Amino acid sequence: MNNVSSRAAAGRLLREYKTAQKDKNEHVSIAPVTESDLFHWVGYIRGAEGTSYEGGEWKIDINVHPLYPLFPPEIKFVTAMCHPNVDWKDGTICLDILKGQWSPAFTLYSACMAIVALLSEPEPDSPYNVDIANVMRLKDHEAADSLVRYFTYKYAMQ
Amino acid sequence: MDDVSDPSDWTSTSLPQLEPLDTGLRCRICRDWYTAPMITECSHSFCSLCIRKCIAATPSAEAPCCPICRASVTEVRLRRNQVLEDLCFWFRSSRMTMLEFAKAQAESSQEKKDVSGKRRRHHLVNKTESSQEDGIRRSSRMRRSVSYQEHLDLDHEQPTEDNSAANSGCFVILDDEEATNGLVPCPVCNQRMTEKQVMRHIESCLSVKSISSSSHQHSLNGTTASSTSKPPKTLLTSSSFSSKPFQRLPKLQYSLLNESKLRNKLQDLGIPAHGNKQTLQNRHTEWVSLWNANADLTSPKSKTQLLRELSEWEASLTRYALQGKKEEDLDAWAMTHKSDFQDLIAIARSSVQKKQKAEEKSSVIEAEPRKLEEVAVVEEPDEEITSLSNNFVSGVSSED
Numbered sequence A: 001m002n003n004v005s006s007r008a009a010a011g012r013l014l015r016e017y018k019t020a021q022k023d024k025n026e027h028v029s030i031a032p033v034t035e036s037d038l039f040h041w042v043g044y045i046r047g048a049e050g051t052s053y054e055g056g057e058w059k060i061d062i063n064v065h066p067l068y069p070l071f072p073p074e075i076k077f078v079t080a081m082c083h084p085n086v087d088w089k090d091g092t093i094c095l096d097i098l099k100g101q102w103s104p105a106f107t108l109y110s111a112c113m114a115i116v117a118l119l120s121e122p123e124p125d126s127p128y129n130v131d132i133a134n135v136m137r138l139k140d141h142e143a144a145d146s147l148v149r150y151f152t153y154k155y156a157m158q
Numbered sequence B: 001m002d003d004v005s006d007p008s009d010w011t012s013t014s015l016p017q018l019e020p021l022d023t024g025l026r027c028r029i030c031r032d033w034y035t036a037p038m039i040t041e042c043s044h045s046f047c048s049l050c051i052r053k054c055i056a057a058t059p060s061a062e063a064p065c066c067p068i069c070r071a072s073v074t075e076v077r078l079r080r081n082q083v084l085e086d087l088c089f090w091f092r093s094s095r096m097t098m099l100e101f102a103k104a105q106a107e108s109s110q111e112k113k114d115v116s117g118k119r120r121r122h123h124l125v126n127k128t129e130s131s132q133e134d135g136i137r138r139s140s141r142m143r144r145s146v147s148y149q150e151h152l153d154l155d156h157e158q159p160t161e162d163n164s165a166a167n168s169g170c171f172v173i174l175d176d177e178e179a180t181n182g183l184v185p186c187p188v189c190n191q192r193m194t195e196k197q198v199m200r201h202i203e204s205c206l207s208v209k210s211i212s213s214s215s216h217q218h219s220l221n222g223t224t225a226s227s228t229s230k231p232p233k234t235l236l237t238s239s240s241f242s243s244k245p246f247q248r249l250p251k252l253q254y255s256l257l258n259e260s261k262l263r264n265k266l267q268d269l270g271i272p273a274h275g276n277k278q279t280l281q282n283r284h285t286e287w288v289s290l291w292n293a294n295a296d297l298t299s300p301k302s303k304t305q306l307l308r309e310l311s312e313w314e315a316s317l318t319r320y321a322l323q324g325k326k327e328e329d330l331d332a333w334a335m336t337h338k339s340d341f342q343d344l345i346a347i348a349r350s351s352v353q354k355k356q357k358a359e360e361k362s363s364v365i366e367a368e369p370r371k372l373e374e375v376a377v378v379e380e381p382d383e384e385i386t387s388l389s390n391n392f393v394s395g396v397s398s399e400d
Ligand SMILES: [Zn+2]
Pocket: B027, B028, B029, B030, B031, B032, B033, B034, B035, B046, B047, B050
């Protein structure tokens, strides 16, 4: 990236990469796909203990806008994710801080932590995945839970 | 990686308490040292360019807000935060020296722990030798890490560890003061003196340098762009700092201008005037941010430089727009996943209904049977699901 605007973004991304290497976390690990392109990252999100996502590991794809951090990163699940706020078809995530509520003070890492939080606190009232949201709204948590656990088992383990 | 300075540099040193100070002297938008910091009405500070661009990027339907606390922010109410700029400058001018000192201290105390007891005497005899070796090993490690920086072509953050013999020597000195009389180089002029002298010397050194020449720029240890390696405005004598050549540009009410009038405005400003109205508007907005932030700099850049930055901004956006998303990949993925999901949802619905019926029957013993059912689904997907998945898998392979 040899241009100024992207250079500002690259400088910040390089610092984020440096911190990401030090702040290894049990729920999130992220890194650029290759060191030569800091605008495309890949990451893994692990479900928190005691949630239906426990034991699963999901690959995520992070595309960084050239004017980052003025614009939010585009984060998608690559591994199938059964969640009311995640599009089953393309892995798009419905999360306010990845849209209008984004602030340049957030980082790729903090955005990923917000996704982890979303896993334990789904919002079935603004669903991307209407089907699982409906099951959740039936208030039979066991049905939703076992469905989520099944998909976690099928797609997000080993 | 060591070439990009970062607050986490302090974590494994003997001065980890400097990490919050280091963080506090960096802008939360670019995460770099403050460049012409501006304070907002909510008392947060950002680089002039960072906050101006941030305000300009706010959708017109929304009020611009502070990236940290989301209080509303008005561009005309931004004020320079001179003290912050000065503090930033002073911290940066001694950062590398402090950091090397704190690293060496942490390492030597680690060394002492390692050897403690057993061969204390022997260790003392060889102290000078081993710490020098360590210094050499470290600087070669730093040298290797520099290649990544060059690859990225960031002219940010000169890898000062690499560019002078004085600095690698400096490391050895700090590691073992006795061996070299405890002299350290001035971060500005590289003259050697004791640490105490440096503190007193820097101020006079800077004011002499800044008045006498703009032709010879020092590179400060750990500093960034050349425009910020000069001393803060307050250090300059009034005679050397004449009136600003840059007048701030007003914002335009784009809705009140038609395309050709806007095009004329751009021509008057001497910036490229091609493209449709939206392009013109975006370009004008960017130019106003670049221009007005430049006016806040202690040493403003030339208009030629700003024009270069404008065209680079535009090029990076064009590249991004042309990049093209990998839509086909996603469609293929959806095809492989969609139908089994629909099937399973149907099963889940029916199992919910079954369960609700079962619940009505045995509402007294609640917990036990539910748990069993749940385990059955998770550990060994029940036959219905397994067979569905198998059908699905065979279906896909026959389709292909
Ligand atoms: Zn900034």
